[in-house]
Amino acid sequence: MKKLSCITLFLLAIMLLVRFHSVAQNRAMTYNIRYATTNDQENQWDNRKAELCELLNYYRPGFIGLQESLPIQNEYIDEQLPSYKYIGFGREGEGSNSESAPIFYDSTLYQLLDQEVFWLSPTPSQISIGWDASYKRVATIGIFRDLNSRDTLFVINTHFDHMGQIAREKSASLLLTKIQALKTESKSLILMGDFNSLPSDTPIQILTQKLEDTYTSSLSKPYGPVGTFNGFDSQLIPSQRIDYIFGKNLKVLSYRAVNDKRSNGLCISDHLPVLIEWEQSQKLK
Template sequence: MKKISILFLTVIIISCSSENEVFNIMTYNICYDNPNDGENQWANRKEFLVDQITYNEVDIFGIQEGLHHQVVYLTENFKDYSYVGVGRDDGKEKGEYSAIFYNSKKFKVIDSNTFWLSETPNKISIGWDASMERICTYAEFESVNSKQHFLVFNTHFDHIGDVARLESSKLIYSKIKKINSKNLPIFVMGDFNLLPSSEPIQYLSKKLNDSKEVSLLKPFGPIGTFNGFKFHEPVRDRIDYIFTNNEKVRVNKYAIISDSKDCKYPSDHLPVVIEVQFK
C-alpha cells in the first residue's frame, strides 16, 4: 500500500510539473553577415543582439540566415546553450542555417534532422520555383525537469517562389504528421516571407494555431516583424511566426520585440517571443 501511495504521488508530481512548467521560445531572423550593410554589419550589432536574447530569458530560439561563423559566435556567447542545424548549401557548414538553440541545462535533444523544402526533401535541392535552397531543421526535446517531450521546427521560406512557399507549408505539415507519431506538443517557427492573409499562412493557421491569435495576454509590440533596418518607419509587415498545436500548448504571452540601441535595430527583423506551458 505504501509503495502504491508513493507511486501515485510521483505520478501527480510529474504531471503537475509538466503542466506548470513555463518557458520562452523565440524565432529570430538575425540577418546574414553582409559586408554591404554598412553601419548595420554583423560586427556592429552582434553584441547587442546577444544581450537582447539574454535579457528576454529565452529557453529555446530558432534563427534564420545565420552563417556558420555567426552560429559559432552565438554558441560562444551563450553559456550552457547548444544548437542543432546545418548549412543549407551542403548539409554541413556552408550557407545559411535555420539552427535551433536550446538551454542544455533545461532540455536535451532526443532526435534532430534537417530536410530541404523541395520535391526531394532528403537531398540538397532547390524546390519548385524557389530562388535558392531552403530548409527546415527540427528537433525532439525532452525537458530535464518534467521529462515532457516536444518538437520544434524552424524554417525560412523562399522570398520569391509563390508555388514554393505554398508547397513548403504543405511539406512541413506532412512531415509533422509523420514525425509526430506520439502526438507531442509542437512549435513551428521561422521567417515565412509571407503576410498573415497569404494562402500558405492561412493553410498553416487552419492546421495549427498562430500563437499571436491564441495568446491569453493581449499581444505586445508592433504589428509587423520586418523592419529593413529602417528605424524611423513603422514596422507593419508580419512575416515571422510561431505556430503551435492548441490541444497541447498554452500560449500565455506573445510579443514582437522592438529593442534598439542608438536608433539602430540589431537585425532587419524583429524577434517574436512567446511564453508557453504544456497542457
C-alpha cells in the first residue's frame, strides 16, 4: 500500500509538471525596452538591464516581442536567456546598429519555420521610410511550429511611428494585407508591439476589424494598470494604452500589464510589458 502511494504521488508530480509546461508555453509578451542611451542617466540601459532580464526569466513567455532594441541590447538579452533564440534586425538594414523589433522565442517549445522583416512603407521589401513617418519602421514575422501540439503559429512584432498619423493608419492596413497573404484563416496568429495609438484611434480600429484586442477578449479581467506608457515616472499609474497584443484563433485566458519595478523603486523601462496567456482555438484541432 505504501509503495502504491509513492507511485501515485510520482504520477501526480509528473502530471503537474506537464500541466505547468503546457501553460508556460502559451504565453506571449510585448515590451518596449527603451533604446540604450546614456542620456537617460539613472534610467540608462546599463543600470536596468539585469533587472529587465530577471523579469523576462521570471515570467518566461514563449514569445517576447521587443521594441527599440539595439544590437547591444539584443545580444545581452540573448546571453541572459539561454533557451531563447531571436529573429529580426534593425530598421536601417541587416547588420546595422539601429533599433529593431525582434522576436525572442523559447527554442525548447517552438521551432522556427520561416521569418521575414519588412518596412512599414509603400515599398515594404526595401529599406524605406513610410508616408509621414519620422523614422524608418519595421515589422518582424516569425512562423513557428509548436513542438508540443505540432500546430503552426504566426507571430508578428512591430513598432509604429510616434509622429506620423498617416503612417500609423497605413501601417495598420499594410499589416492586415500581410496577414491575409500569409493565409492564416485556420491558424493561430499573434500581432504585438508598440502601436503609439490609443484604443479609440483609427489604426487600432483598422486592426480590430480583423483581429481581437486581447485586452477585451481575455476571459479573465485584465490585471494591472490600463495604460502601458509610464515615461520612467515610477509614481505614475499609467493610463495611456499604446502597447498591444492582438490575436486570431486564440482563446485568451489572461491579460496583464506588468508593473514590476527595479529594486530601487524606479521603472525597468518607460513602457510596461504586456503579457497574455492563451489556449489555441478548437478550430485548430
